């Protein structure tokens with residue numbers, strides 16, 4: 001078992017014209033399960049391959065345990081990697097596939113190796129497949145073999161590169177639990193790459209979000225969900241995505257109003273919340289972020305409400321998604337405007353307005369996120385201390 005540290009990792013391709021990974025630093029604790037998530041091409045695989053030793057960093061270093069392994073060959077690093085495409089030898093039996101790495105990297109006897117393979121096969125529930133070849137197996141079975149081959153090596157670190165992407169949704173959910181159980185039982189430090197934010201959120205002790213090769217944020221799933229460091233993280237984590245509205249601050253006698261610059265949106269920040277929003281400047285422009293699940297139908301007693309037109313009602317079983325128009329041009333037809341960004345509310349199934357209805361919605365102030373339009377950075381978030389002001393109490397201590 002081992003801690004893993006990435007120090008200012010950078011990887012350039014094609015003589016520096018492509019920067020795949022840009023100054024990424026992360027400290028991963030012993031036995032920790034880190035998920036790495038981000039859009040296609042953001043540098044996830046390249047980062048993992050540098051940890052594995054399959055790619056040499058342009059600069060920066062990789063530390064496993066107490067050892068700087070940056071210049072150490074992949075086969076001499078104590079890691080096991082699992083790939084999306086399984087990477088099994090098609091003509092070798094499952095037994096031979098799983099035993100192969102041991103034969104190369106250890107001096108165990110044949111019987112000892114077979115014993116280890118049987119142990120790993122039992123853990124993965126594939127004892128009965130040991131004499132089969134991969135082309136006789138289903139995708140799920142192949143992935144079990146690939147996982148079995150990784151655990152048989154008893155490595156210090158597991159690296160996973162989208163290992164479940166080729167499986168159907170149901171099997172993927174099942175295998176997620178399997179991978180977590182394995183990691184828990186074996187206590188092996190793990191780095192798990194996925195482009196699926198839900199997978200990243202459910203599996204990781206902490207989640208690392210990358211974009212264009214750069215680290216955006218790392219933290220516990222709840223922390224990145226509650227306190228996204230920037231607009232990108234706010235929009236990337238959570239489904240449906242966070243709603244964004246351009247606003248300008250208007251100072252009033254008893255507080256501040258967030259006024260939409262394109263929409264008839266006016267939301268009065270309650271006096272109780274002013275402390276949290278103390279950094280805001282009157283006249284300042286911000287991007288307001290509100291998650292669909294943080295939008296509520298207003299009660300008659302609610303003071304701060306926003307008028308919205310219902311364009312689409314989408315029942316998903318557990319909740320209803322409402323596609324709302326906040327533009328204020330409420331009479332100009334009720335069909336959904338494809339060019340306007342949707343404002344989505346996720347509400348209880350018993351709130352079921354008709355298309356074309358006006359509804360009054362409201363929010364809870366701690367659920368409001370504000371981002372600087374120039375940099376995208378959260379203005380209520382302080383990288384070193386989590387959030388500034390009272391908003392930090394919402395999710396407890398930040399662990400960045």
Ligand SMILES: Nc1ncnc2c1ncn2[C@@H]1O[C@H](COP(=O)(O)OP(=O)(O)OP(=O)(O)O)[C@@H](O)[C@H]1O
Nearest residue numbers: 013014018020039040041042043044045046047195
């Ligand atoms: N060997 C290479 N030569 C040139 N460019 C490369 C090479 N490998 C990766 N890249 C580029 O580096 C960037 C990061 O690629 P990487 O494969 O790490 O992304 P990723 O996050 O794993 O994407 P995906 O989700 O599609 O797997 C991309 O722009 C990619 O085109």
Ligand SMILES: [Mg+2]
Nearest residue numbers: 044045046161
């Ligand atoms: Mg990749």
